[in-house]
Ligand SMILES: Nc1ncnc2c1ncn2[C@@H]1O[C@H](COP(=O)(O)OP(=O)(O)OP(=O)(O)O)[C@@H](O)[C@H]1O
């Protein structure tokens with residue numbers, strides 16, 4: 331969809347912001363640009379909507395050289411979201427979102443109707459539309475920023491650290507929302523961030539830049555984490571890149587065995603005969619907690635005894651959360667539930683460890699490092715890895 335071909339940007343003061351950039355941003359995918367401050371991410375983004383023009387090289391959007399397009403017309407097909415939302419302070423939220431449709435001549439009524447619909451899409455109430463930007467939280471303002479960028483339904487969305495200024499909890503919510511929207515909208519998104527976790531979570535592909543505007547590696551998240559092209563990329567990914575890789579695989583396909591179960595209304599004496607750690611379940615087969623049968627009082631039901639917490643996982647949960655649960659579960663067993671939350675079985679710590687090792691091997695860990703430069707191959711990222719973790 332967007333293709334950079336030998337693009338160079340040198341500002342009049344002599345700073346080279348982007349150096350010989352060759353990069354493809356595929357249609358309907360999220361390409362994330364990461365790298366330390368000043369490495370040319372914003373400049374790269376702004377060259378796409380011609381807020382900055384390259385010094386040399388070509389950029390094509392849907393096979394057309396963007397330098398031959400009319401800049402105003404080009405921008406109508408490109409939504410732009412920035413960190414401080416960039417809302418007009420003296421216009422209501424509704425009018426902020428309606429800005430582009432109005433400019434496109436949709437008329438006031440139709441533009442406002444579209445704006446109201448978009449506020450709902452990004453999770454804001456209709457009442458929010460009547461307020462002014464300063465009357466909203468930072469997270470709400472960012473949602474409005476996204477709604478405004480989507481107003482004219484542009485095929486391309488440029489997002490420059492859109493969630494950089496909000497707290498981690500709101501940030502995760504906004505990321506979830508973006509992934510949810512993207513499932514329906516299928517935009518070509520170019521997303522800039524400093525946060526490698528955000529990049530791994532959102533990106534179909536991640537492009538890592540180094541100071542001086544050099545692209546060091548562009549790959550799918552699993553490939554990048556398993557095979558960083560050089561020490562710079564490895565350092566940037568951080569010491570826990572092995573664990574981050576596990577966040578990309580799911581529990582699906584990992585075998586289960588039948589759980590040591592005792593129903594909450596059963597006598598504790600029954601549990602004591604079976605073994606030490608028992609998973610107590612409700613009448614409708616939901617895991618309630620782990621019972622230490624050895625320590626439990628001799629009388630009463632299993633449900634009356636003190637239980638240790640269980641966090642049951644679904645097939646769509648990540649291998650990383652499974653590893654976490656296998657470490658914190660007193661029995662060393664991970665309880666597995668179906669989509670409705672009913673217990674289906676357990677998986678042992680060893681089985682999860684084995685699969686974690688396989689995840690590394692299959693993503694290419696331990697093989698010879700990829701060549702330095704913009705490597706563009708990778709393994710396939712499944713849909714399930716983008717649903718986050720819930721149980
Ligand atoms: N208009 C300009 N004139 C001169 N130099 C510029 C201009 N805009 C950016 N630069 C320089 O170009 C380089 C790349 O800037 P850019 O804003 O693209 O970096 P960035 O990767 O987005 O950084 P950050 O993560 O801090 O936002 C920096 O050295 C910056 O100082």
Ligand SMILES: [Mg+2]
Pocket residue numbers: 371372373490
């Ligand atoms: Mg920037």
